[in-house]
Amino acid sequence: MPVRMDSAETRFRVRYAETDQMGVVYYSNYMIWMEVGRVEWCKRFARNYRDMESEDGILLAVAECHCRYLAPARFDDEIVVKTWLERADPRLLTFAYEIRLAGVDQRLATGFTRHIILDKAFRRARLPAKYFAMFGVEKAAQ
Amino acid sequence: MPVRMDSAETRFRVRYAETDQMGVVYYSNYMIWMEVGRVEWCKRFARNYRDMESEDGILLAVAECHCRYLAPARFDDEIVVKTWLERADPRLLTFAYEIRLAGVDQRLATGFTRHIILDKAFRRARLPAKYFAMFGVEKAAQ
Amino acid sequence: MPVRMDSAETRFRVRYAETDQMGVVYYSNYMIWMEVGRVEWCKRFARNYRDMESEDGILLAVAECHCRYLAPARFDDEIVVKTWLERADPRLLTFAYEIRLAGVDQRLATGFTRHIILDKAFRRARLPAKYFAMFGVEKAAQ
Amino acid sequence: MPVRMDSAETRFRVRYAETDQMGVVYYSNYMIWMEVGRVEWCKRFARNYRDMESEDGILLAVAECHCRYLAPARFDDEIVVKTWLERADPRLLTFAYEIRLAGVDQRLATGFTRHIILDKAFRRARLPAKYFAMFGVEKAAQ
Numbered sequence: 046m047p048v049r050m051d052s053a054e055t056r057f058r059v060r061y062a063e064t065d066q067m068g069v070v071y072y073s074n075y076m077i078w079m080e081v082g083r084v085e086w087c088k089r090f091a092r093n094y095r096d097m098e099s100e101d102g103i104l105l106a107v108a109e110c111h112c113r114y115l116a117p118a119r120f121d122d123e124i125v126v127k128t129w130l131e132r133a134d135p136r137l138l139t140f141a142y143e144i145r146l147a148g149v150d151q152r153l154a155t156g157f158t159r160h161i162i163l164d165k166a167f168r169r170a171r172l173p174a175k176y177f178a179m180f181g182v183e184k185a186a187q
Numbered sequence: 188m189p190v191r192m193d194s195a196e197t198r199f200r201v202r203y204a205e206t207d208q209m210g211v212v213y214y215s216n217y218m219i220w221m222e223v224g225r226v227e228w229c230k231r232f233a234r235n236y237r238d239m240e241s242e243d244g245i246l247l248a249v250a251e252c253h254c255r256y257l258a259p260a261r262f263d264d265e266i267v268v269k270t271w272l273e274r275a276d277p278r279l280l281t282f283a284y285e286i287r288l289a290g291v292d293q294r295l296a297t298g299f300t301r302h303i304i305l306d307k308a309f310r311r312a313r314l315p316a317k318y319f320a321m322f323g324v325e326k327a328a329q
Numbered sequence: 330m331p332v333r334m335d336s337a338e339t340r341f342r343v344r345y346a347e348t349d350q351m352g353v354v355y356y357s358n359y360m361i362w363m364e365v366g367r368v369e370w371c372k373r374f375a376r377n378y379r380d381m382e383s384e385d386g387i388l389l390a391v392a393e394c395h396c397r398y399l400a401p402a403r404f405d406d407e408i409v410v411k412t413w414l415e416r417a418d419p420r421l422l423t424f425a426y427e428i429r430l431a432g433v434d435q436r437l438a439t440g441f442t443r444h445i446i447l448d449k450a451f452r453r454a455r456l457p458a459k460y461f462a463m464f465g466v467e468k469a470a471q
Numbered sequence: 472m473p474v475r476m477d478s479a480e481t482r483f484r485v486r487y488a489e490t491d492q493m494g495v496v497y498y499s500n501y502m503i504w505m506e507v508g509r510v511e512w513c514k515r516f517a518r519n520y521r522d523m524e525s526e527d528g529i530l531l532a533v534a535e536c537h538c539r540y541l542a543p544a545r546f547d548d549e550i551v552v553k554t555w556l557e558r559a560d561p562r563l564l565t566f567a568y569e570i571r572l573a574g575v576d577q578r579l580a581t582g583f584t585r586h587i588i589l590d591k592a593f594r595r596a597r598l599p600a601k602y603f604a605m606f607g608v609e610k611a612a613q
Contacts, residue, residue, distance in 0.1 A: 057483065061510065061520075062213050062503045066206040066262060066382075072391040072442075073204060073360035077488045080357075084487065084547070094487075095547045098350075107356040111395045117451070120208055121510070121521045158356075167401070199341065203368065203378075204361045208524075214533040214584075215506075218499035219346045226345065226405070236345075237405045240492075249498040253537045259593070263368070263379045300498075309543070346499060348492040350546060355488050404492060 052129035053086040056147060059122045069117035075144060075154050076110060082128035083140045083158070090130075091179035101173060105138065105160040112156035116146075123147035133180045135171040137161060194271035195228040198289060201264045211259035217286060217296050218252060224270035225282045225300070232272075233321035243315060247280065247302040254298035258288075265289035275322045277313040279303060336413035337370040340431060343406045353401035359428060359438050360394060366412035367424045367442070374414075375463035385457055389422065389444040396440035400430075407431035417464040419455040421445060478555035479512040482573060485548045495543035501570060501580050502536060508554035509566045509584070516556075517605035527599055531564065531586040538582035542572075549573035559606045561597040563587060 057078075065071040087094045097103045118124060125145045132139040137159060144154040164170040172182065199220075207213040229236045239245045260266060267287045274281040279301060286296040306312040314324065341362075349355040371378045381387045402408060409429045416423040421443060428438040448454040456466065483504075491497040513520045523529045544550060551571045558565040563585060570580040590596040598608065 058510075060503060061207055061506050062215060064208040065203055066208065066210045067388055067390070068208045071204050072394060073357040073364075076357035076360060077486060080487050084484075093547070104351055106351070106401075107398055109395075109397050110356060111393075113393050114391055117390075121519070200368075202361060203364050209530055209532070214536060215499040215502035218502060219344060222345050222499075226342075235405070246493055248493070248543075249540055251537075251539050252498060253535075255535050256533055259532075263377070345491055346497050349487055350490040350492065350494045352492045357488060 050129065051090050052127050053082065053089045055082050055085040055126045055128070057081065057124055059118055059120050059124060061120050064120050067117075069119055072112070072114060075112050075114070075156065076158075078124065078126050078144060079110075079112075079128070079140070079142045079156060079158055082126035082142055085126075086128040086130065086140065091176065097176075102165045103170070103173065104163040104165070104167075106163045106167075107158055108137075108161045109159040110156070111158075112154055114154050116151060116153050118144075118146070118153050124153070130180060131157060133182045135162075135177070135182055136169070138172075138180065192271065193232050194269050195224065195231045197224050197227040197268045197270070199223065199266055201260055201262050201266060203262055206262050209259075211261055214254070214256060217254050217256070217298065218300075220266065220268050220286060221252075221254075221270070221282070221284045221298060221300055224268035224284055227268075228270040228272070228282065233318065239318075244307045245312070245315065246305040246307070246309075248305050248309075249300055250279075250303045251301040252298070253300075254296055256296050258293060258295050260286075260288070260295050266295070272322060273299060275324045277304075277319070277324055278311070280314075280322065334413065335374050336411050337366065337373045339366050339369040339410045339412070341365065341408055343402055343404050343408060345404055348404050351401075353403055356396070356398060359396050359398070359440065360442075362408065362410050362428060363394075363396075363412070363424070363426045363440060363442055366410035366426055369410075370412040370414065370424065375460065381460075386449045387454070387457065388447040388449070388451075390447050390451075391442055392421075392445045393443040394440070395442075396438055398438050400435060400437050402428075402430070402437050408437070414464060415441060417466045419446075419461070419466055420453070422456075422464065476555065477516050478553050479508065479515045481508050481511040481552045481554070483507065483550055485544055485546050485550060487546055490546050493543075495545055498538070498540060501538050501540070501582065502584075504550065504552050504570060505536075505538075505554070505566070505568045505582060505584055508552035508568055511552075512554040512556070512566065517602065523602075528591045529596070529599065529602075530589040530591070530593075532589050532593075533584055534563075534587045535585040536582070537584075538580055540580050542577060542579050544570075544572070544579050550579070556606060557583060559608045561588075561603070561608055562595070564598075564606065 063074045127143040131141040141157045162170045205216045269285040273283040281301045283299045304312045347358045411427040415425040425441045446454045489500045553569040557567040567583045588596045
């Protein structure tokens with residue numbers, strides 16, 4: 046299943062609020078960072094996610110999430126989130142992520158999120174055809 | 188200005204996620220605790236806030252917030268949030284809070300939040316008359 | 330691998346802060362709820378996690394996390410987190426979770442977290458022997 | 472009381488996680504944004520806050536916080552936090568903030584935070600003399 050292999054990179058610094066008493070970033074914040082990564086991916090390669098929601102009435106609801114933590118992130122670290130689309134069909138999109146420490150060659154975490162498409166009434170829906178090319182959805186999958 | 192002097196108390200334990208690398212609760216979490224307190228107050232003395240939003244189309248938007256931090260809260264501490272309505276008129280509600288450590292007689296924080304009433308379209312609105320008695324809004328203020 | 334099959338249940342209400350503009354609970358909050366669940370499990374069946382950290386210098390660092398989202402949770406819903414220990418050896422603990430809506434028989438999410446044991450200096454460590462029975466670590470695994 | 476009148480500006484986009492079911496940013500996130508602003512201020516005009524904590528053992532604990540909310544922020548909005556030091560003496564620092572929507576001339580919020588200086592053992596302390604010039608602490612106040 047061919048998908049857009051382009052990846053987007055987003056950078057930001059760890060906020061004090063994101064640390065916990067272990068002195069490192071609390072684990073649920075990586076899911077927020079994944080969101081920051083895929084919003085950037087959509088903006089760059091597909092469509093502004095804000096407009097997908099408000100203009101096309103499409104919601105990408107998270108159906109599954111996985112994260113492997115390899116090394117801790119600390120306050121004020123510069124983080125790089127690399128995001129790409131791993132799988133795309135009209136009913137399910139899978140984004141993959143690699144979270145690294147900027148500058149040095151160190152991976153902090155890897156993970157993925159799977160998203161189902163919902164309409165405004167929270168019913169299962171298909172990705173509108175106009176998005177197929179952007180998300181690399183294959184003809185066969187339609 | 189007479190208001191409902193009843194106060195509501197809510198109890199819960201500090202979550203690990205709420206601590207930061209100082210080893211104590213990060214300061215923005217007290218605003219979330221205030222919300223937990225006023226949701227409980229509304230449920231007990233006025234109306235379920237969920238229904239105020241969904242059935243009457245009323246939003247209590249935060250217009251101002253203040254908190255004084257007196258002593259740190261730590262992971263797994265049992266917290267008591269005491270909430271009362273300090274001022275109420277048809278366009279503005281002020282809730283006050285005292286946050287204490289359960290068991291011992293120690294105050295951790297005090298604060299208040301002021302709320303304006305908005306309709307679903309985010310326009311300034313008045314509290315519906317049916318809420319006047321619940322919130323102790325005075326005749327003169329109407 | 331025999332482990333403690335006891336499960337702990339924790340209950341709380343969805344906070345307004347936990348919702349997002351979709352009108353449902355934002356997905357990273359489920360990881361925080363898992364933490365609430367496993368803190369309760371430890372307190373009930375093993376040892377207060379606060380004391381494990383402060384007195385024995387043991388950290389249970391999250392190495393992996395997975396969540397499947399089955400139905401959305403909404404503001405003020407009463408949530409039940411059922412937590413049990415799925416696997417335990419001296420270097421790795423796996424907790425599993427079922428998150429349900431209280432009252433009705435509806436599962437909202439299932440997931441697991443894997444934890445490595447670290448000492449205060451963030452070096453890989455073994456679970457102290459005195460915890461073996463509490464966590465159901467098998468002789469053979471030692 | 473003369474203080475450093477320089478202000479620092481930080482920019483970032485609203486995260487989906489920061490919105491709530493009203494469709495706007497939940498109010499406690501502004502305190503996190505203030506933190507992002509003052510970390511930037513310290514880095515630019517005084518000293519990296521990370522180093523103040525780790526090398527000098529100084530903690531700037533929040534003793535008071537105030538925020539006035541003027542207009543809602545929404546998902547993906549670009550936010551500008553302008554931070555300056557409003558008052559500085561060896562025992563108390565007051566930072567002030569103006570939070571605006573980038574591009575247009577709209578203020579979203581204003582606020583301040585007061586910080587006491589603590590040592591690693593959480594005892595009240597004085598700002599080390601080497602910081603006086605950076606923070607604009609007056610001779611008379613010493």
